[in-house]
Amino acid sequence: MNTRLIRVGNSQGIVLPKKLLQQYHLAGEVDLRPTPEGLLITPVAPPRRQDWDARFQHAIAQGQTPEGELLEGFADDFEESEWRW
Known part of the structure; x- marks a missing residue:
């Protein structure tokens, strides 16, 4: 795919x-x-826990509960290997 550089202020960009x-x-x-x-060019992922509230609300709306699969995938390497109860 070819495209042209366009002037954006004192810089140049592409559409x-x-x-x-x-x-x-x-x-x-x-x-x-x-x-x-x-x-x-790659997308910048949001910080791991930035969207927790939205993810919880979406999961609850689908009928999941925190005790079920809702918390699956929220732990990071530290929590899996270093954290002690």
Whole structure:
């Protein structure tokens, strides 16, 4: 796919088609990384626990309970290996 650089203030940019933005989950903040092949654009994942409230509300709306599968996947490596009760 070819596209043109466009002037954005004193810089230049590109317009990414909506289909590519959706396919690669690009929205808001992205990471730009130079590679030998060119420029790699990747989505920036939100901090692990930033969206907990929304995830809980969505799961509860689907009938899950905190005692069930709702808390599955919330633990990180520290909590799995280092935490002691």
